[in-house]
Amino acid sequence: MSEPTGMAEPTGMAEPTGMAEPTGMAEPTGMAERSGGGSAVVRLEQVTKHFGDFVAVEEADFDIGEGEFFSMLGPSGCGKTTTLRMIAGFEQPTTGRILLQGQDVSRTAPHKRDVNTVFQNYALFPHMNVFDNVAYGLRNKKVKEAEVATRVNEMLEVVRLPEFAERKPNQLSGGQQQRIALARALVNMPKALLLDEPLGALDLKLRQVMQLELKRIQRDVGITFIFVTHDQEEALTMSDRIAVMTQGRVDQIGTPTEIYGNPATTFVAGFIGTANLLPVSVVSQTGDQVTVDSRLGTQFRVPAGGRSHSTGADATIMIRPERLVPAGAPLHGGEAAGSIECTVSSLVFQGPVVRCQVQTRTGADLVAHLGPEDDPASLSVGSPITMTWAYEGAYLVPEAITADQAGVTSMDEDETEAVSVG
Known part of the structure; x- marks a missing residue:
């Protein structure tokens, strides 16, 4: 068996900063953006994706840096999920290249890419307890059991659920299941964690709590998070940088302050707040x-x-x-x-x-x-x-x-x- 790619909605976040006005202003960063700090973990070079005559993504060209929380934000049909799926390997670009730590992975199978994906569905094994669910990927890679125990326990501490190791998924709340799915995705320490609208099924209060918690976990583990959402508050609350997309194109990439205070287009101005x-x-x-x-x-x-x-x-x-x-x-x-x-x-x-x-x-x-x-x-x-x-x-x-x-x-x-x- 291979490690499942769909994990679950992460639970942690926090009360969003909302549409509150950012303090500084800077020139919008535009469409082709290279990460400012650290080396690029993911690079898209003029990536275009066609489905027949339909252009789902057009000339996406940007870097995502090491340890960065990067969000792709836009309305339904803007191309954000297709872009994420190309990074994961579930779709292949029609033209252009996708690089993972400098290596071209445009045609590489998903299981051969050092990334994990978290979807809205939890995808936890119902017959396994929490410990075994989190340990699944490590055991699949033949990691020694002593190291498995150490790494699983460490990750349960990170998601603040160490006391739930012996419970089955049906004994957990939805938020707890999300955190376990997140722990399972992170325990292998991938180069990047991809999250496809993981909070979409949560009610407002839980979604707000989860936003800060997810950002805390990302900071604790130091792994690059690539997050897809249509929710402006989620993106503003958690992201180091945001790519705003519409009709298959990236309109602007920048920090939350830049995106909110200095929109590059009238679409960005109207979409963000x-x-x-x-x-x-x-x-x-x-x-x-x-x-x-x-x-x-x-x-x-x-x-x-x-x-x-x-x-x-x-x-x-x-x-x-x-x-x-x-x-x-x-x-x-x-x-x-x-x-x-x-x-x-x-x-x-x-x-x-x-x-x-x-x-x-x-x-x-x-x-x-x-x-x-x-x-x-x-x-x-x-x-x-x-x-x-x-x-x-x-x-x-x-x-x-x-x-x-x-x-x-x-x-x-x-x-x-x-x-x-x-």
Whole structure:
């Protein structure tokens, strides 16, 4: 028998950081990205996968570093799972190469690759106890029993279930079964662990707990984790870097801070959290500061994001809801850099914030998340309001949108296009 590749949903994680605004800003890293720290464990070189005439993955080109928690994030059908399956060896690329520690494994069978895979199904042997399930791969490799005992016990300590060694899988909770499956996948110390939406079947509370736990385990063992998910909060919470995919292509690779704060495309802006998008044209650029025309009768300054922008070029500014505030309210990040005249459309209490939807004179809907310091109680539906933001609160996306695409966007997990709210 060969060691099963499907392990299970890992259990550990933690309360997600959610869509909270990252602190720093950096230039988006784009599509072809090489890992910054350490040597590459996995490298994809212009990898394309066709299923007949359908292009599932197109020219994926990036490195995944040693000890990195790397997530592939995107809506259904974006190509993330196909990419993971090619790394695992369950699919072969149509063109391009996949390298594992510098060796071309594009046509290598799955069991000959030094990677293990964890799926949503647990795949634990019901007739074996926990110890024997975790030990299965080691025994299959003819490891001496003394070493088997040592390594299994060490791994049960890592997943914090040493007292469950004699139990059968049907005596464990779903979360415990996940951790045992994770231990079985890790006990062989693969070069990389591949995880295909392992938390998808969990309820919200358990999923939140598991996120930090999974990240803790990854740090403890120091193995590269390659994680596939459609859940933005999962990716932001756990990842060192994220590849955002859509329609078979990688739109952007970067840290959670870069992806959230500095989206490379309007798709990324709308998929990661909620974004207010407004079409602008470039008036001038001085250093890293760009003056833009809002097409609403005002001009304001925005960071250039490390890019050069041509005078007259069409672009888009993105303002996150937590950065948009009524004039006179405390600004997040310095003095006001721009303002827009609006009318209050709705006010919805959501616990820690009030969701304030406003409409510009051109009919675009924008959303602000107002805290107590923003005095939302003073606002009323139908009243005029001036919305403003700090210089660091807007980001210039080098992609044009039309006037009817302006406004607040968010991404449903099963959709592939940003949709207007309101």
